[in-house]
Amino acid sequence: MVILARGANYSHHYAAMATSFCPALPQHFKPTPISRFPQVSFSFKVFSSQTSADENPTRLGFLGLGIMGSPMAQNLIKAGCDVTVWNRTKSKCEPLIDLGAKYKQTPGEVAASCDVTFSMLADPESAMVVACGEHGAASGMSPGKGYVDISTVDGPTSKLINGQIKETGALFLEAPVSGSKKPAEDGQLIFLTAGDKSLYDKVSPYLDIMGKSRFYLGDVGNGAAMKLVVNMIMGSMMTSFAEGLLLGEKVGLDPTVIVEVISQGAISAPMFSMKGPSMVQSKYPTAFPLKHQQKDMRLALGLAESVSQPTPIAAAANELYKVAKSHGLSDHDFSAVIEALKVKLKD
Protein backbone atom coordinates (compact mmCIF):
# COMPACT_ATOMS: atom_id res chain seq x y z
CA MET A 1 0.00 0.00 0.00
CA VAL A 2 1.32 3.45 -0.85
CA ILE A 3 -0.18 6.55 0.77
CA LEU A 4 0.62 9.89 -0.77
CA ALA A 5 0.18 13.06 1.25
CA ARG A 6 1.18 16.70 0.96
CA GLY A 7 3.06 18.76 3.53
CA ALA A 8 6.26 17.63 5.23
CA ASN A 9 5.32 19.52 8.41
CA TYR A 10 2.50 17.09 9.06
CA SER A 11 4.38 13.88 8.49
CA HIS A 12 3.73 12.65 12.05
CA HIS A 13 -0.04 13.01 11.50
CA TYR A 14 0.21 10.96 8.31
CA ALA A 15 2.26 8.36 10.14
CA ALA A 16 -0.45 8.12 12.82
CA MET A 17 -3.11 7.86 10.11
CA ALA A 18 -1.19 5.06 8.40
CA THR A 19 -0.84 3.22 11.69
CA SER A 20 -4.58 3.34 12.18
CA PHE A 21 -5.10 1.90 8.67
CA CYS A 22 -2.54 -0.77 9.29
CA PRO A 23 -2.02 -1.72 12.97
CA ALA A 24 0.67 -4.24 11.97
CA LEU A 25 2.87 -1.45 10.69
CA PRO A 26 6.54 -2.09 11.50
CA GLN A 27 8.15 -0.12 14.32
CA HIS A 28 10.61 1.62 12.04
CA PHE A 29 7.90 2.90 9.71
CA LYS A 30 8.62 6.43 8.57
CA PRO A 31 7.35 8.94 6.05
CA THR A 32 9.62 9.02 3.00
CA PRO A 33 9.87 11.53 0.15
CA ILE A 34 9.32 9.80 -3.21
CA SER A 35 10.77 11.73 -6.13
CA ARG A 36 8.83 9.67 -8.65
CA PHE A 37 5.66 11.49 -7.69
CA PRO A 38 6.57 15.08 -8.59
CA GLN A 39 2.92 16.13 -8.33
CA VAL A 40 3.06 15.74 -4.55
CA SER A 41 5.51 17.66 -2.44
CA PHE A 42 5.65 14.99 0.19
CA SER A 43 4.76 11.35 0.18
CA PHE A 44 5.26 8.27 2.23
CA LYS A 45 4.70 4.64 1.76
CA VAL A 46 3.42 1.75 3.78
CA PHE A 47 4.47 -1.68 2.71
CA SER A 48 3.19 -5.11 3.49
CA SER A 49 4.82 -8.22 1.99
CA GLN A 50 1.57 -10.09 2.61
CA THR A 51 -1.47 -8.81 0.76
CA SER A 52 -4.81 -10.20 1.90
CA ALA A 53 -5.02 -12.32 -1.28
CA ASP A 54 -1.46 -13.53 -0.94
CA GLU A 55 -1.09 -16.61 1.21
CA ASN A 56 2.48 -17.09 0.01
CA PRO A 57 4.52 -13.93 0.51
CA THR A 58 7.59 -13.46 -1.66
CA ARG A 59 10.54 -15.19 -0.05
CA LEU A 60 13.60 -12.95 -0.11
CA GLY A 61 17.22 -14.03 0.17
CA PHE A 62 20.04 -11.71 1.22
CA LEU A 63 23.72 -12.57 0.63
CA GLY A 64 26.46 -10.37 2.11
CA LEU A 65 25.92 -8.73 5.47
CA GLY A 66 28.65 -6.11 5.66
CA ILE A 67 28.30 -2.41 6.48
CA MET A 68 25.56 -2.03 3.86
CA GLY A 69 23.98 -5.47 3.60
CA SER A 70 23.20 -5.79 7.31
CA PRO A 71 21.05 -2.68 7.67
CA MET A 72 19.40 -3.28 4.29
CA ALA A 73 18.40 -6.83 5.24
CA GLN A 74 17.34 -5.54 8.64
CA ASN A 75 14.98 -3.04 7.04
CA LEU A 76 13.37 -5.80 4.98
CA ILE A 77 12.88 -7.95 8.08
CA LYS A 78 11.49 -5.04 10.10
CA ALA A 79 9.03 -4.33 7.28
CA GLY A 80 7.64 -7.83 7.73
CA CYS A 81 9.32 -9.54 4.76
CA ASP A 82 10.23 -13.22 4.79
CA VAL A 83 14.05 -13.05 4.64
CA THR A 84 16.72 -15.77 4.49
CA VAL A 85 20.31 -14.65 5.03
CA TRP A 86 23.82 -15.92 4.33
CA ASN A 87 27.21 -14.35 4.93
CA ARG A 88 30.74 -15.74 4.52
CA THR A 89 31.41 -14.90 8.16
CA LYS A 90 28.43 -16.56 9.79
CA SER A 91 28.51 -14.51 13.00
CA LYS A 92 27.21 -11.48 11.08
CA CYS A 93 23.98 -13.42 10.45
CA GLU A 94 23.18 -13.76 14.15
CA PRO A 95 21.63 -10.30 14.78
CA LEU A 96 19.38 -10.80 11.75
CA ILE A 97 18.39 -14.30 12.81
CA ASP A 98 17.48 -12.77 16.19
CA LEU A 99 15.18 -10.37 14.32
CA GLY A 100 13.44 -13.27 12.58
CA ALA A 101 15.53 -14.08 9.52
CA LYS A 102 16.05 -17.66 8.38
CA TYR A 103 19.55 -18.94 7.65
CA LYS A 104 21.01 -21.23 4.98
CA GLN A 105 24.52 -22.65 4.72
CA THR A 106 25.33 -21.56 1.15
CA PRO A 107 24.25 -18.92 -1.40
CA GLY A 108 22.89 -21.76 -3.55
CA GLU A 109 20.65 -22.97 -0.73
CA VAL A 110 19.40 -19.43 -0.15
CA ALA A 111 18.56 -19.01 -3.84
CA ALA A 112 16.87 -22.41 -3.96
CA SER A 113 14.63 -21.55 -1.01
CA CYS A 114 13.75 -18.00 -2.11
CA ASP A 115 11.85 -16.29 -4.93
CA VAL A 116 14.22 -13.34 -5.16
CA THR A 117 17.79 -13.21 -3.85
CA PHE A 118 19.64 -9.94 -3.22
CA SER A 119 23.43 -9.79 -2.90
CA MET A 120 25.64 -7.04 -1.48
CA LEU A 121 29.28 -8.07 -1.85
CA ALA A 122 32.57 -6.26 -1.60
CA ASP A 123 33.89 -6.25 -5.17
CA PRO A 124 33.77 -7.95 -8.58
CA GLU A 125 35.65 -11.03 -7.34
CA SER A 126 33.35 -11.69 -4.38
CA ALA A 127 30.23 -10.85 -6.42
CA MET A 128 31.33 -13.45 -8.99
CA VAL A 129 32.17 -16.19 -6.50
CA VAL A 130 28.97 -15.75 -4.50
CA ALA A 131 26.82 -15.69 -7.66
CA CYS A 132 28.60 -18.22 -9.85
CA GLY A 133 31.15 -20.15 -7.75
CA GLU A 134 30.75 -23.58 -6.21
CA HIS A 135 27.51 -23.58 -4.17
CA GLY A 136 26.94 -20.07 -5.56
CA ALA A 137 23.51 -18.52 -6.00
CA ALA A 138 23.25 -19.68 -9.64
CA SER A 139 23.29 -23.31 -8.44
CA GLY A 140 19.95 -22.66 -6.70
CA MET A 141 18.34 -20.58 -9.44
CA SER A 142 15.60 -21.75 -11.82
CA PRO A 143 12.82 -20.24 -13.95
CA GLY A 144 10.52 -17.97 -11.95
CA LYS A 145 13.27 -16.82 -9.59
CA GLY A 146 15.25 -13.57 -9.63
CA TYR A 147 18.75 -12.42 -8.66
CA VAL A 148 19.39 -8.77 -7.76
CA ASP A 149 23.04 -7.79 -7.38
CA ILE A 150 23.45 -4.59 -5.38
CA SER A 151 27.26 -4.79 -5.14
CA THR A 152 29.31 -2.09 -6.88
CA VAL A 153 31.03 -3.90 -9.73
CA ASP A 154 32.08 -3.11 -13.29
CA GLY A 155 29.83 -3.70 -16.31
CA PRO A 156 31.73 -6.75 -17.63
CA THR A 157 31.40 -8.51 -14.25
CA SER A 158 27.71 -7.69 -14.09
CA LYS A 159 27.22 -9.05 -17.61
CA LEU A 160 29.02 -12.28 -16.69
CA ILE A 161 26.78 -12.77 -13.66
CA ASN A 162 23.73 -11.91 -15.77
CA GLY A 163 24.75 -14.58 -18.29
CA GLN A 164 25.18 -17.29 -15.65
CA ILE A 165 21.90 -16.47 -13.92
CA LYS A 166 20.04 -16.34 -17.25
CA GLU A 167 21.32 -19.81 -18.16
CA THR A 168 19.30 -21.18 -15.25
CA GLY A 169 16.14 -19.58 -16.62
CA ALA A 170 16.00 -17.01 -13.79
CA LEU A 171 15.90 -13.21 -14.18
CA PHE A 172 18.68 -10.75 -13.33
CA LEU A 173 18.79 -7.14 -12.20
CA GLU A 174 21.89 -5.13 -11.32
CA ALA A 175 21.03 -2.57 -8.67
CA PRO A 176 24.05 -0.79 -7.16
CA VAL A 177 23.21 1.93 -4.67
CA SER A 178 24.30 5.47 -4.05
CA GLY A 179 24.25 6.35 -0.35
CA SER A 180 26.29 5.09 2.53
CA LYS A 181 25.89 3.44 5.95
CA LYS A 182 23.40 5.98 7.36
CA PRO A 183 21.15 6.05 4.28
CA ALA A 184 21.23 2.23 4.36
CA GLU A 185 20.11 2.29 8.00
CA ASP A 186 17.44 4.88 7.27
CA GLY A 187 16.09 3.20 4.12
CA GLN A 188 17.18 6.19 2.05
CA LEU A 189 19.37 4.63 -0.63
CA ILE A 190 19.23 5.50 -4.34
CA PHE A 191 18.97 2.40 -6.54
CA LEU A 192 20.62 2.45 -9.99
CA THR A 193 19.11 -0.56 -11.69
CA ALA A 194 19.36 -2.24 -15.08
CA GLY A 195 18.43 -5.60 -16.52
CA ASP A 196 15.14 -7.51 -16.59
CA LYS A 197 12.33 -4.99 -16.37
CA SER A 198 9.82 -7.56 -15.08
CA LEU A 199 12.16 -8.32 -12.16
CA TYR A 200 12.57 -4.59 -11.56
CA ASP A 201 8.79 -4.25 -11.36
CA LYS A 202 8.55 -7.25 -9.05
CA VAL A 203 11.20 -6.04 -6.59
CA SER A 204 10.30 -2.34 -6.62
CA PRO A 205 8.31 -2.59 -3.35
CA TYR A 206 11.41 -4.03 -1.66
CA LEU A 207 13.70 -1.42 -3.19
CA ASP A 208 11.30 1.16 -1.76
CA ILE A 209 11.76 -0.29 1.72
CA MET A 210 15.54 0.00 1.43
CA GLY A 211 15.71 3.19 -0.57
CA LYS A 212 14.22 6.61 -1.24
CA SER A 213 14.41 6.49 -5.03
CA ARG A 214 15.14 4.13 -7.88
CA PHE A 215 16.23 4.51 -11.47
CA TYR A 216 15.72 1.91 -14.20
CA LEU A 217 18.49 2.43 -16.75
CA GLY A 218 17.91 -0.25 -19.37
CA ASP A 219 20.51 -2.84 -20.33
CA VAL A 220 22.78 -4.61 -17.85
CA GLY A 221 25.95 -2.55 -17.47
CA ASN A 222 24.18 0.82 -17.35
CA GLY A 223 23.56 0.58 -13.59
CA ALA A 224 27.21 -0.27 -12.98
CA ALA A 225 28.33 2.56 -15.26
CA MET A 226 26.09 5.10 -13.49
CA LYS A 227 27.40 4.00 -10.09
CA LEU A 228 31.04 4.19 -11.21
CA VAL A 229 30.63 7.65 -12.73
CA VAL A 230 29.03 8.95 -9.53
CA ASN A 231 31.67 7.38 -7.30
CA MET A 232 34.51 8.58 -9.52
CA ILE A 233 33.27 12.14 -9.03
CA MET A 234 32.88 11.52 -5.28
CA GLY A 235 36.40 10.10 -4.95
CA SER A 236 37.93 13.07 -6.77
CA MET A 237 35.89 15.55 -4.73
CA MET A 238 37.15 14.01 -1.51
CA THR A 239 40.83 14.26 -2.50
CA SER A 240 40.37 17.86 -3.59
CA PHE A 241 38.66 18.68 -0.28
CA ALA A 242 41.51 17.00 1.61
CA GLU A 243 44.12 19.04 -0.28
CA GLY A 244 42.26 22.26 0.47
CA LEU A 245 41.95 21.51 4.18
CA LEU A 246 45.67 20.76 4.50
CA LEU A 247 46.77 23.76 2.40
CA GLY A 248 44.53 26.06 4.41
CA GLU A 249 45.86 24.72 7.69
CA LYS A 250 49.47 25.09 6.54
CA VAL A 251 48.98 28.77 5.73
CA GLY A 252 47.42 29.37 9.13
CA LEU A 253 43.70 29.04 8.51
CA ASP A 254 41.44 27.21 10.93
CA PRO A 255 40.25 24.08 9.04
CA THR A 256 37.00 24.08 11.02
CA VAL A 257 36.26 27.51 9.58
CA ILE A 258 37.17 26.27 6.08
CA VAL A 259 34.53 23.53 6.45
CA GLU A 260 31.98 26.11 7.59
CA VAL A 261 32.80 28.51 4.74
CA ILE A 262 32.47 25.71 2.17
CA SER A 263 29.16 24.62 3.66
CA GLN A 264 27.65 28.06 2.98
CA GLY A 265 28.74 28.48 -0.62
CA ALA A 266 28.17 27.08 -4.10
CA ILE A 267 30.52 24.12 -3.57
CA SER A 268 28.78 22.94 -0.41
CA ALA A 269 28.05 19.22 -0.37
CA PRO A 270 26.56 17.03 2.35
CA MET A 271 29.72 14.92 2.13
CA PHE A 272 31.97 17.83 3.13
CA SER A 273 29.73 18.85 6.03
CA MET A 274 29.40 15.27 7.26
CA LYS A 275 33.03 14.18 6.94
CA GLY A 276 34.86 17.51 7.36
CA PRO A 277 34.57 17.89 11.15
CA SER A 278 36.02 14.44 11.85
CA MET A 279 38.71 14.80 9.17
CA VAL A 280 39.86 17.95 10.93
CA GLN A 281 40.37 15.78 14.04
CA SER A 282 42.14 13.03 12.03
CA LYS A 283 39.25 10.66 12.77
CA TYR A 284 37.78 8.41 10.09
CA PRO A 285 34.90 6.30 11.44
CA THR A 286 34.13 3.88 8.65
CA ALA A 287 30.98 4.39 6.62
CA PHE A 288 32.44 3.76 3.17
CA PRO A 289 35.70 1.81 3.42
CA LEU A 290 38.66 3.40 1.63
CA LYS A 291 39.46 0.08 -0.09
CA HIS A 292 36.04 0.16 -1.76
CA GLN A 293 36.46 3.77 -2.91
CA GLN A 294 39.82 2.84 -4.45
CA LYS A 295 38.18 -0.17 -6.12
CA ASP A 296 35.54 2.15 -7.59
CA MET A 297 38.22 4.59 -8.87
CA ARG A 298 40.05 1.66 -10.46
CA LEU A 299 36.86 0.35 -12.10
CA ALA A 300 35.85 3.85 -13.25
CA LEU A 301 39.28 4.36 -14.83
CA GLY A 302 38.83 1.02 -16.62
CA LEU A 303 35.46 2.18 -17.88
CA ALA A 304 37.00 5.45 -19.10
CA GLU A 305 39.80 3.60 -20.86
CA SER A 306 37.29 1.32 -22.60
CA VAL A 307 35.86 4.38 -24.40
CA SER A 308 39.11 6.42 -24.63
CA GLN A 309 37.78 9.13 -22.30
CA PRO A 310 40.57 11.12 -20.57
CA THR A 311 40.06 11.22 -16.79
CA PRO A 312 43.28 12.81 -15.44
CA ILE A 313 41.73 14.13 -12.22
CA ALA A 314 40.33 10.72 -11.27
CA ALA A 315 43.64 9.05 -12.18
CA ALA A 316 45.53 11.38 -9.85
CA ALA A 317 42.98 10.85 -7.08
CA ASN A 318 43.25 7.08 -7.50
CA GLU A 319 46.99 7.31 -6.83
CA LEU A 320 46.25 8.95 -3.48
CA TYR A 321 43.83 6.18 -2.50
CA LYS A 322 46.52 3.65 -3.43
CA VAL A 323 49.04 5.46 -1.21
CA ALA A 324 46.50 5.53 1.64
CA LYS A 325 45.95 1.77 1.23
CA SER A 326 49.69 1.17 1.36
CA HIS A 327 49.68 2.99 4.72
CA GLY A 328 47.20 0.50 6.16
CA LEU A 329 44.11 2.69 5.82
CA SER A 330 42.03 0.28 3.68
CA ASP A 331 39.38 -0.36 6.32
CA HIS A 332 39.13 3.26 7.49
CA ASP A 333 36.55 5.56 5.96
CA PHE A 334 37.58 6.85 2.53
CA SER A 335 37.99 10.34 4.03
CA ALA A 336 41.24 8.95 5.52
CA VAL A 337 42.72 9.60 2.07
CA ILE A 338 43.75 12.94 3.60
CA GLU A 339 46.47 11.01 5.49
CA ALA A 340 48.14 10.20 2.16
CA LEU A 341 48.78 13.93 1.74
CA LYS A 342 50.29 14.28 5.22
CA VAL A 343 53.01 11.72 4.60
CA LYS A 344 56.40 13.45 4.73
CA LEU A 345 58.86 12.61 1.97
CA LYS A 346 62.10 11.00 3.17
CA ASP A 347 65.33 13.03 2.65
Ligand SMILES: NC(=O)C1=CN([C@@H]2O[C@H](COP(=O)(O)OP(=O)(O)OC[C@H]3O[C@@H](n4cnc5c(N)ncnc54)[C@H](OP(=O)(O)O)[C@@H]3O)[C@@H](O)[C@H]2O)C=CC1
Ligand atom coordinates in the same frame (compact mmCIF):
# COMPACT_ATOMS: atom_id res chain seq x y z
N1 LIG B 1 29.77 1.31 2.61
C1 LIG B 1 29.22 2.17 1.77
O1 LIG B 1 29.07 3.37 2.09
C2 LIG B 1 28.77 1.76 0.41
C3 LIG B 1 29.23 0.61 -0.20
N2 LIG B 1 28.80 0.30 -1.46
C4 LIG B 1 29.27 -0.91 -2.13
O2 LIG B 1 28.53 -1.99 -1.57
C5 LIG B 1 29.33 -3.16 -1.49
C6 LIG B 1 29.40 -3.63 -0.03
O3 LIG B 1 29.94 -2.58 0.72
P1 LIG B 1 30.09 -2.66 2.32
O4 LIG B 1 28.92 -3.30 2.91
O5 LIG B 1 30.49 -1.31 2.75
O6 LIG B 1 31.34 -3.62 2.40
P2 LIG B 1 31.85 -4.54 3.59
O7 LIG B 1 33.31 -4.67 3.34
O8 LIG B 1 31.39 -4.06 4.89
O9 LIG B 1 31.12 -5.94 3.30
C7 LIG B 1 31.54 -6.74 2.24
C8 LIG B 1 30.73 -8.01 2.18
O10 LIG B 1 31.28 -8.85 1.15
C9 LIG B 1 31.59 -10.12 1.73
N3 LIG B 1 32.73 -10.71 1.06
C10 LIG B 1 33.93 -10.14 0.79
N4 LIG B 1 34.73 -11.01 0.12
C11 LIG B 1 34.02 -12.15 0.00
C12 LIG B 1 34.30 -13.40 -0.61
N5 LIG B 1 35.47 -13.66 -1.22
N6 LIG B 1 33.35 -14.35 -0.57
C13 LIG B 1 32.16 -14.11 0.03
N7 LIG B 1 31.83 -12.94 0.61
C14 LIG B 1 32.74 -11.97 0.58
C15 LIG B 1 31.86 -9.82 3.18
O11 LIG B 1 31.78 -11.01 3.93
P3 LIG B 1 32.52 -11.12 5.37
O12 LIG B 1 31.60 -10.48 6.36
O13 LIG B 1 32.70 -12.57 5.56
O14 LIG B 1 33.84 -10.39 5.23
C16 LIG B 1 30.76 -8.82 3.48
O15 LIG B 1 29.53 -9.47 3.63
C17 LIG B 1 30.67 -2.78 -2.09
O16 LIG B 1 30.67 -3.14 -3.45
C18 LIG B 1 30.72 -1.27 -1.93
O17 LIG B 1 31.56 -0.67 -2.90
C19 LIG B 1 27.87 1.05 -2.13
C20 LIG B 1 27.36 2.16 -1.54
C21 LIG B 1 27.79 2.63 -0.26
Ligand SMILES: O=CC(=O)O
Ligand atom coordinates in the same frame (compact mmCIF):
# COMPACT_ATOMS: atom_id res chain seq x y z
O1 LIG C 1 29.49 4.09 -2.68
C1 LIG C 1 29.45 4.87 -1.76
C2 LIG C 1 28.41 5.83 -1.57
O2 LIG C 1 28.46 6.60 -0.58
O3 LIG C 1 27.49 5.88 -2.40
